[in-house]
Amino acid sequence: MILAAGFGTRFRPVTYALPKPLVPLCNRPLIAYGVDTMLAAGVHELIVNLHHLPQVIEEYLRLEFQGRCEIRFSFEKEILGTGGGIRKVRAILEDSEDFVVANADTVQLPPFRALVEARRSVDALAALTLRHPPAGDGFTSVYYDRGFINGIGQGKGEALMFSGCHVISSRIFRYLPDRDFSGLTEDVYIPLLREKQEAIAGVVDDGLWFDIGTPLRYFTASLEVAALMIAGDFPIPAGSTADRTTGSISAGDAALEGGAQVQKSVLGNRTVVKTGTSLDGAIAWDDCFIPRGAVVRDSVLAHGVVLPAAARLENVLVAPDGPGIPADFDGIRCGGLVAKPIDPSRPAIAEIR
Secondary structure, three states, rough: EOOOOOHHHHOOOOHHHHHHHHEOOOOHHHHHHHHHHHEEEOEEEEEEEEEEOOHHHHOOOHOOOOOOOEEEEEEOOOOHHHHHHHHHHHHHOOOOOOOEEEEEEEEOOOOOOOOHOOOOOOOOOOOEEEOEEEEEEEEEEEEEEEEEEEEEEEOOOOOEEEEEEEEEEEEHHOOOOOOOOOOOOHHHHHHHHHOOOOOOEEEEOOOEEEEEOOOHHHHHHHHHHHHHHOOOOOOOOOOOOEOOOOOEEEEEEOOOOOOEEEEOOOOOOOOOEEOOEEEEEEOOOOOOOOOOEEEEEEEEEEHHHHHHOEEEEEEEEEEEEOOOOOOOOHHHHEEOOOEEEOOOOOOOOEEEE
C-alpha cells in the first residue's frame, strides 16, 4: 500500500494544482519511484489511497504501469490517517500474512526481504525501516535495541528515525481503533509498546533515502539524485539524458539553445532555455520558458512557469499564479507568478517583473 492522500501543504503553492505524489524528481513523479521499487521487489498488487486531486494520480498510475501490476485505489472523502486508511481497505489486506506500507513522497530502496524476515522470524506486529538521522534534522526518536523497537518519542537504546516503510502483520486489524480516522504510530504502535503487548521489530538501513517533505528537502534531493544518475549509480528516467560536462539532467524534448550557461540543473519536458541565460542549480519542470538574460540560481520552476525577460531568481520556488491559489497566500506575486523561499534561512530573490 502506498499512502498518497495528503495535501502536501508544505509544498504550496505548487500543490494547490498538482498532487504531491506527482511532483517530478529529475523528470519522474515521486510516486513512480515507490512503485518501481516495489515492482522490483516482486510486488504484484498495489493499493493507493487518494484524497487530494485523486483523478490525476489514478490516471497517471494506470497509464504508466498498465499491464505491469494490479493497482487498486481507495478514495477517502475525508483524510483518514495512516491507520484509518489501512482500516478502510481491510477486506483486501486481512487475508494476507503481512503487507508493505510506504509513503508516496519518500524516495528510498527499502530492504524488503530483511523487513519481512525481521517481522516473521519473531511474529512481530510490524517491522519498521530505521536509519540514522541527518545531523541537525528534527525527527521523532524511535528507540532501537537489539533488533526491536521499545519506544517512540521516549525509550531506551539508540535513537533512530523511521524512514517511511514498514511491513505489517494482518494482526494489525485487532488494534486499529473502531473509527474512521486514526494514526498507526500514535494510536497503535505507541500504546502497544508502552503496554508491552506486541513486539515491533526494526531494520536499520542507511542506504539511499530522500524525504521530500519540504521544498528545501526536494531541492537538495533533486541535486543529489541528479548527481547519482550522472555517476551511473541511479537509473535515469526514460526519455531523459545526463550531461556529465554540466552535471545536468535534461528531458529529451527540452530545448537548450547554444550560448546558455547551465550547471547542475534539471530541465523537464518541452522546457525552453534561450541563449544568454545563466542556470546554476535550476530545477525546471515541464513546459517552462526561460528567456534570454534570465538568471536562475538554486531555484525550482514548477510546470508551466514562463519567466519574463531578464528575470533573476535565487532560492525560490516559483509557480504560475491562478484561481486555485488563495489571494492571501504568503508569497511574492508578480507577472502571473507566485514565489516563496526554498531555504527560509537564506535571502530569496524573485525579480520577475
